Amino acid sequence: MIIAIGNDHAGVALKNSIKEHLINKGYEVLDLGIQEGEKIDYPLMGEMVGKTVVEKKADLGIAICGTGIGISIGANKVNGVIAACCSEPYSAKLSRQHNNSNVLCFGARVVGDELAKMMVDEWLEAEFLGDRHARRVAIFKEIEERQK
Numbered sequence: 001m002i003i004a005i006g007n008d009h010a011g012v013a014l015k016n017s018i019k020e021h022l023i024n025k026g027y028e029v030l031d032l033g034i035q036e037g038e039k040i041d042y043p044l045m046g047e048m049v050g051k052t053v054v055e056k057k058a059d060l061g062i063a064i065c066g067t068g069i070g071i072s073i074g075a076n077k078v079n080g081v082i083a084a085c086c087s088e089p090y091s092a093k094l095s096r097q098h099n100n101s102n103v104l105c106f107g108a109r110v111v112g113d114e115l116a117k118m119m120v121d122e123w124l125e126a127e128f129l130g131d132r133h134a135r136r137v138a139i140f141k142e143i144e145e146r147q148k
């Protein structure tokens with residue numbers, strides 16, 4: 001499984017730590033993020049991670065900024081992206097099971113390394129449950145279509 005990961009300047013250290021964690025777990029990581037000393041506006045990085053997922057260059061995406069909020073809003077502007085900004089593992093897991101999220105976002109100024117790793121693990125191990133959730137998730141697509 002290929003995981004695209006991206007970060008702005010607030011998320012460099014946490015991105016590096018999550019990247020290492022993913023590699024140790026056997027995932028292939030596509031690092032789109034910036035490095036120490038560089039800067040990027042978080043909506044652009046959210047867009048980059050989101051596009052990489054919807055274009056199927058990666059199976060799922062992880063995006064990190066200071067709060068996780070800005071980068072998740074950027075990612076959610078890409079048609080087909082369902083980005084969830086989380087700060088604890090329960091929501092991260094449910095965002096896969098119920099919302100079929102394909103991008104997980106979090107804030108390096110909000111969560112520490114260990115909590116972030118737990119969220120990532122729960123999220124990657126969870127599967128979309130379909131059924132009643134599929135009808136609701138299909139409405140995301142309908143909303144996108146109404147904007148065209």
Ligand code: RB5
Nearest residue numbers: 010065066067069070071
């Ligand atoms: C950057 O300083 C900060 O504003 C950004 O990382 C993020 O928190 C925005 O949502």
